[in-house]
Amino acid sequence: MVASKKNRFSWVGQFLAFVPGKKSLYQSAIVQVVAVEEGAPIDTIQSYQIKLDKDIREAASHSIEAKDWIKIAGKGKPDKKTGKIEWKASTIKKVSLRKVAKVKEEAKTRSHSVQSKSLSTAKAKPTRILVCQKSSCRKKGSQKVSDAMEKAIANAEASDQVIVKSTGCLKCCKTGPTVVVLPANDKNKKTSKERHRKVTPKAAKKIVASVL
Numbered sequence: 001m002v003a004s005k006k007n008r009f010s011w012v013g014q015f016l017a018f019v020p021g022k023k024s025l026y027q028s029a030i031v032q033v034v035a036v037e038e039g040a041p042i043d044t045i046q047s048y049q050i051k052l053d054k055d056i057r058e059a060a061s062h063s064i065e066a067k068d069w070i071k072i073a074g075k076g077k078p079d080k081k082t083g084k085i086e087w088k089a090s091t092i093k094k095v096s097l098r099k100v101a102k103v104k105e106e107a108k109t110r111s112h113s114v115q116s117k118s119l120s121t122a123k124a125k126p127t128r129i130l131v132c133q134k135s136s137c138r139k140k141g142s143q144k145v146s147d148a149m150e151k152a153i154a155n156a157e158a159s160d161q162v163i164v165k166s167t168g169c170l171k172c173c174k175t176g177p178t179v180v181v182l183p184a185n186d187k188n189k190k191t192s193k194e195r196h197r198k199v200t201p202k203a204a205k206k207i208v209a210s211v212l
């Protein structure tokens with residue numbers, strides 16, 4: 001799992017055992033995590049060993065027993081040598097089964113909304129910019145217009161949002177180079193497409209910027 005340097009987490013799960021360390025009998029807790037309340041998704045099938053902040057060890061040892069449902073929160077930090085995330089809790093407390101069910105339900109809803117968002121992003125079509133490359137427009141510099149657009153798109157790292165296509169005569173030969181913009185996911189092409197005339201490379205960059 002990739003985590004940022006100070007990756008915050010808040011999980012609910014079942015407390016399994018304390019793990020002693022050099023300075024305390026309650027240095028870490030083994031927890032079977034069942035749902036993520038805050039932070040990056042994790043594998044909730046496995047159990048995690050989470051170091052307890054020294055300020056909470058004593059209280060935890062008195063209030064929590066094996067198989068209790070708990071909420072545990074803190075920060076994860078990658079180990080400098082191994083890169084493996086080390087979890088350190090600043091709070092640990094018992095929670096009801098109802099709370100566990102609620103967090104599980106919320107986590108499920110979040111994951112569904114992320115999935116449907118990525119699905120809709122995947123379906124999004126790019127804006128298409130048609131540049132006439134027939135003889136009259138070519139003579140007036142339509143290739144330079146296309147090149148300027150491609151460059152502007154590359155600079156903006158927007159090749160998934162906008163594409164430039166060469167096209168045949170767009171019936172505005174006297175006022176070329178001619179460009180037509182077809183907006184992304186355009187359902188009403190006749191009314192929303194834009195036609196640009198006498199397009200220069202400078203104007204081409206502005207057209208790209210206007211659709212990003």
Ligand code: FES
Pocket residue numbers: 132133134135136137138168169170171172173176177178
């Ligand atoms: S040649 Fe470009 S619009 Fe006709």
